[in-house]
C-alpha cells in the first residue's frame with residue numbers, strides 16, 4: 482500500500498519537504514513543474530510513513546487502500562505520472 486495525492490492538492494509542496502524517500506513529484510527543477518495540475522506520489526518508492534499526510538494542509542493525501550470512491554482513479558493517476566519519461 483502506498484499513499485496517493487488526490488484532487489484537493491494545491492501544490493504548496495509541504496509534503497515534498499517531509500518525505501524521507503523523496504518520492505513526491507514534480508519538484509521545482511523538474512521540466513513539468515510549471516504545468517503540473519497537482520503533485521504525485523511514486524507508489525514504488527513510498528514507504529508508507531504517513532509524514533506527508535500530517536504535513537498536507539488540505540488533507541489531499543490518502544492511503545491507497547482508503548481512497549474515497551470518488552477519487553479511486555487517482556491511484557493510477559499518481560502511478561502513471563512515474564511511468565512516463567521524466
Ligand code: SF4
Nearest residue numbers: 500527528530531533
Ligand atoms: S507516506 Fe512517507 S514515503 Fe510515502 S509519500 Fe508520504 S512522506 Fe513519502
Ligand code: SF4
Nearest residue numbers: 490491493494496537
Ligand atoms: S502538502 Fe498536500 S496540498 Fe501541498 S503539495 Fe502536498 S499533497 Fe499537495
